Amino acid sequence: MNTVTIILLWIINLVTDTGGQLAFKAAAIENKEAKGWEHWRHMLKRPWIYLGAVLYVGEFVAWLAFLSTVTLPEGVLLGMAGIVTVMIGGRLWFKEHFTRPRIIGISLILAGVALVGLGG
Amino acid sequence: MSSRTYFIGGLLALLVFDTFAQVCFKLTALHAAPLTFDLPWLARAFSAPWVYCAILGYACAFVTWIVILRHIPVGPAFAATHLEVVGVVVISVPLFGEVLSWVQYLGAVLIVAGVLCLAYGEPNYPPGSTVEENH
Numbered sequence: 322m323n324t325v326t327i328i329l330l331w332i333i334n335l336v337t338d339t340g341g342q343l344a345f346k347a348a349a350i351e352n353k354e355a356k357g358w359e360h361w362r363h364m365l366k367r368p369w370i371y372l373g374a375v376l377y378v379g380e381f382v383a384w385l386a387f388l389s390t391v392t393l394p395e396g397v398l399l400g401m402a403g404i405v406t407v408m409i410g411g412r413l414w415f416k417e418h419f420t421r422p423r424i425i426g427i428s429l430i431l432a433g434v435a436l437v438g439l440g441g
Numbered sequence: 442m443s444s445r446t447y448f449i450g451g452l453l454a455l456l457v458f459d460t461f462a463q464v465c466f467k468l469t470a471l472h473a474a475p476l477t478f479d480l481p482w483l484a485r486a487f488s489a490p491w492v493y494c495a496i497l498g499y500a501c502a503f504v505t506w507i508v509i510l511r512h513i514p515v516g517p518a519f520a521a522t523h524l525e526v527v528g529v530v531v532i533s534v535p536l537f538g539e540v541l542s543w544v545q546y547l548g549a550v551l552i553v554a555g556v557l558c559l560a561y562g563e564p565n566y567p568p569g570s571t572v573e574e575n576h
Contacts, residue, residue, distance in 0.1 A: 350511060408516035408519075409516075410515070410516075415515065422558050422562020423517050425562075426521075426555045426559035433555060436545065437548035439544065440543075
């Protein structure tokens, strides 16, 4: 398969993965006063949780297609970019901070996932 | 509960549900083998009780994830969910006889260290704190 198709599948995977996580976050933090079932009823009336679910299904398909074009270690390595894009998305949308423990922690996790993926 | 408690407790619950679901998927795949991508293969998969356990595990993981996201920033929380990699890798050794290299063990240790670092970095806000305080 040509490189353009592989890059396109990777980008679709990243967009659906990141978009899905951000949509679930948006669903989770709406209506902060609601508790328990009331919170879930509110979420089910709003679009975010459905957008997240649709993007999740899209990501599943994109991931399968992507993995059919690259080896599993390559897929795991390239898929790790999602950790970074979700963090950037959280910063842009929800104004989350890049604190030192978070940057160190996420860097360690990135290195660890890379070693687990490559070390087989 | 403080946000740090949500981070650690929620992640551990997520780890249990996710690992349970992945193990059930693996058992389903073994039950449905050989992989033929046709209706008989699907029928074999859905005749295994494990596939329903996997769906239950995913449902519980989803509810846990939403609860975590309500209290924890999505960036660190999503990174920390990669603790699942450790859970699945570690449990696959005794359960499925898979062999891990020392590099993979080192990777698992780094993931755990990263998650502990993220947990330590979460502010220990008292109960009742709003999510805006916890960015």
